[in-house]
Each structure stands twice: as C-alpha cells, then as structure tokens.
Amino acid sequence: MQCIYDVTTEELVAWLEARGQPAYRAKQILEGVYRHRVASFASLSALPRWLRQELAAEFEVGGLPVVRRWDGEDSLKLLVALGDGEMVECVGMRTRWGETACVSCQVGCAMGCAFCASALGGYRRNLTASEIVRQVISLEAAGARISNIVFMGMGEPLLNYDQVLSAIHTFVAPDRMAISPRHITVGTCGIVPAIRRLARDAPRRVELAVSLNAPTDDLRRKLMPGAAKWRLAELLEACDFWTEARGGQPVTYAYVLLRGVNDAPSHADELAKLLAGRRHLVNLIRMNPVEGCQLTASSKARALAFARRLQDQGISVTLRRSRGRDVRAACGQLRRHDDQARASCQGKLYPVGRRAKKQQ
Ligand code: SF4
Structure with missing residues (x-):
C-alpha cells in the first residue's frame, strides 16, 4: 500500500x-x-x-508501528517496524531548545565506523522518505514535541541521498510539516561528492554536520574505513564548497573522543591546524559505550583539556553532554535488531500513543 x-x-x-x-x-x-x-x-x-x-x-497514514519503547531521563527511544519486517530505532531528545528527533535513514550501515553500534551487523537497505518522516510522527504520537530533526540515527544519510532530500522537503514545506530548515541537520561521515550535491540541493539554512574524529588520514582510515575512501584534504575542500555555495554557512565537525586513540594534545593541535581559516564549529563528545566494541571514552579531564587546547588556538568548540545513554539512545548507540529480536517481537506491536505500554 x-x-x-x-x-x-x-x-x-x-x-x-x-x-x-x-x-x-x-x-x-x-x-x-x-x-x-x-x-x-x-x-x-x-x-x-x-x-x-x-x-x-x-x-x-500515521506513524510506524512501535515494537518497543524505552523512556529515559531526557530521551525517548522507539524501535519501529517497517512494512517488510525490518526495524529501525529513532530517538526523541529533550534539550533546553526543544525536542529533537534523531532519525534513521538506513537499516544498518555499511560504513563500518569503529565506535558505532549501527555498523555492527552490516547494512540491509535504504529507508524510503515516508519511512523517515513516519519516525517523527511515531515519536510525536508517543508524546514527544518535535521541533528539531537530526539525521544522525542508523545509516549514512548521504548514501540514501534522494530519499533523505525528499524527507527534508516534507519536513520544511509550509503546507507539510513546516519545520524551520535551521532546525534540520544532516549528519554525514563525509561522502564527498554528495556533500557538494547537497550544498546545491538542500533548502537554505539546513545544517551540515561532518563526523571527523581524526586529524590525520592514517588514523581516520582505522576509525572510519568506509569514509576514509576520501582523503581529509578532499573532505575539507567539499566542506569549504558547502560554506561558499551557501553564503558563508559554517560546517559543524563532530569529533568523538576515544581514550588513548585520538585525544592526545598533538591530535588537538593537528585538528586546530586543519580547521584554521575555515568557518566551523567543533562538537566534541566522549564516546558512548557500545557493546562488543573495544574502544572506550576519554576521561572528562582529558576531554576538557582537549577542548581548552582547541579553544586556545582559536577553534570554536563545545563539549557536548551525552543524552540518552540510560536507554542506549545516545550518539553511536543505535543498532540494527537481528532476526532473533524480530522473531521475539513478532505479534507484539505496541499501540502508538501517549498511553502506549512502556518498557524499560
Ligand atoms: S557513525 Fe554513521 S556512518 Fe559511521 S557506522 Fe555509524 S551510522 Fe554508519
């Protein structure tokens, strides 16, 4: 249908x-x-x-059927069912600026980032635009009041370009969901040709966040093997193109701090050098725990020192507080649910709605 x-x-x-x-x-x-x-x-x-x-x-019409919900301190995570039996997770996060929906755009992910749960279990398929839009509607039906949308759930948005762009148009169109483009962020691990394309195609003021995570090609290749197909120099050129094509709009660079891997003072210095002269904002975040992953988060003290070192070199930086950890809904923690989970969920779809049965 x-x-x-x-x-x-x-x-x-x-x-x-x-x-x-x-x-x-x-x-x-x-x-x-x-x-x-x-x-x-x-x-x-x-x-x-x-x-x-x-x-x-x-x-x-309406949201996707909710298979399971988790209510966290400052987040709501839903596991929703797609028409063919696949499932994805989406999250509503409460912030002081309103509520943000973090949506998935693929079932699983092929990019293989070493610190991300979505990479475990590989890639199954792209979502359609309506499957992306309906995640937001499911979150709203479950009680969230969504005012911001980030494409930072499962999957790489720019490898599902047409459907993601179509969903963005539905979100911003005045006769559709009428969300301000300023409140929509596309997160990418850095698909260079698609960043250039999006710079031309995305509605004005839609934001771009690039997952950087390493200041050298060697380290990036180890941490983000799929994305490292493009060298950092090429990636940053594409980001410059974004800024130029969109009247000076800065790019947000996300940097997940990994203990003993990318959090040394020398990494901060190299990162500062890379971004000098570019319109930027750096979002630092300490890695969230991922089951089955050997990497761990940098200590708070180390993260603060890293942020200060960047600041001292003129870099605009924020050290982000992790939200949704208590229900494994934080950055990098969304994952594909396997056949076993699917089988155990069969026939147990929870009704969408504020009084839907809660699961912890
Ligand atoms: S960080 Fe993004 S691109 Fe990398 S594996 Fe996770 S979902 Fe895929």
Whole structure:
C-alpha cells in the first residue's frame, strides 16, 4: 500500500480528480495529515465518508508501528517496524531548545565506523522518505514535541541521498510539516561528492554536520574505513564548497573522543591546524559505550583539556553532554535488531500513543 507521505500535491489532486473531487480537497487532506497529524483518515470529518474510506483503502497514514519503547531521563527511544519486517530505532531528545528527533535513514550501515553500534551487523537497505518522516510522527504520537530533526540515527544519510532530500522537503514545506530548515541537520561521515550535491540541493539554512574524529588520514582510515575512501584534504575542500555555495554557512565537525586513540594534545593541535581559516564549529563528545566494541571514552579531564587546547588556538568548540545513554539512545548507540529480536517481537506491536505500554 502506498503511503500518503510519499504522495505529491499534484499526484493527490490527480487522484481526487479521477474521483470527480475538486482540488481544494487536497488542501483539506494535507492539512489533516500534516498539520493535525491524523492517525486515520476517518478523522477527516470535512470529507464525505466514501472519500475517507477510499483514502483508507489506498494509503497508509500515521506513524510506524512501535515494537518497543524505552523512556529515559531526557530521551525517548522507539524501535519501529517497517512494512517488510525490518526495524529501525529513532530517538526523541529533550534539550533546553526543544525536542529533537534523531532519525534513521538506513537499516544498518555499511560504513563500518569503529565506535558505532549501527555498523555492527552490516547494512540491509535504504529507508524510503515516508519511512523517515513516519519516525517523527511515531515519536510525536508517543508524546514527544518535535521541533528539531537530526539525521544522525542508523545509516549514512548521504548514501540514501534522494530519499533523505525528499524527507527534508516534507519536513520544511509550509503546507507539510513546516519545520524551520535551521532546525534540520544532516549528519554525514563525509561522502564527498554528495556533500557538494547537497550544498546545491538542500533548502537554505539546513545544517551540515561532518563526523571527523581524526586529524590525520592514517588514523581516520582505522576509525572510519568506509569514509576514509576520501582523503581529509578532499573532505575539507567539499566542506569549504558547502560554506561558499551557501553564503558563508559554517560546517559543524563532530569529533568523538576515544581514550588513548585520538585525544592526545598533538591530535588537538593537528585538528586546530586543519580547521584554521575555515568557518566551523567543533562538537566534541566522549564516546558512548557500545557493546562488543573495544574502544572506550576519554576521561572528562582529558576531554576538557582537549577542548581548552582547541579553544586556545582559536577553534570554536563545545563539549557536548551525552543524552540518552540510560536507554542506549545516545550518539553511536543505535543498532540494527537481528532476526532473533524480530522473531521475539513478532505479534507484539505496541499501540502508538501517549498511553502506549512502556518498557524499560
Ligand atoms: S557513525 Fe554513521 S556512518 Fe559511521 S557506522 Fe555509524 S551510522 Fe554508519
């Protein structure tokens, strides 16, 4: 069955015309689907009953079915089911600026970053635009009030370029979800040709965050084997292109601090040298624990010293507090659920809604 979030306005108008309905019905439907986030066409009371029934017979609407939910201190993690039985995780994080949805764009990930749970178990498939959009709707239906979206869940967004871009357009379009582009961030491990493409294609003010994690090609190759296909010099050139093509918009560089691996003073010096003269913001984050991974987080003291050393060299840096660790929803902790988990979840889909059964 087609999903209503994949249908363009023109397609919807044509569908209505074929049923002898005026074009203004499309506006009524879109308003119900996007502004009021209806979970069923039956709620569109302005439409004749037969039309609601036809819509329901033809299109899916509402969030993805929630297989499991975890309520953390400052986060909500959902495991949601896709139509073919695959599952992905998405997270709502409460911050002082509002609530942020961290969405997945692939089932698993092929990039193999050494510190990331999404890399374990490999890649299965890309998500469609509507599967991305519906993660946000599931989070909202579960009680989150989403005002920001980050493409930093499972998978590499720029390897699912068309669907991610289409989801971004749905998020920002005034007659769809109407989220400010400034509140949308695409995180990437650094797919160079796609960064250049996105610089031209993404709506103005959508943000870019590049996962850097190493100041030299050798170290980056060890930590991020998939991304290291492009040398750091090429990656930074693409980031400069982003800034230039988008009227001076800076790039955020994420740097996961790994104990004894990339957190030495010399690494900070090399990083400062790389970013000098570039419009940037560096987000440092201490690695979150990943089961089955040998790497561990730098100590707090080491992270603070690293941040100070960057600052002293003119780098804009923030040391981010990790959110969602208590429910394994933090950066780098989302993972693919295997066949065993799928089998044990079968037939146990929890209803979407504020009173949905909670699991710890
Ligand atoms: S950090 Fe991103 S690109 Fe790397 S393995 Fe994890 S999800 Fe994939």
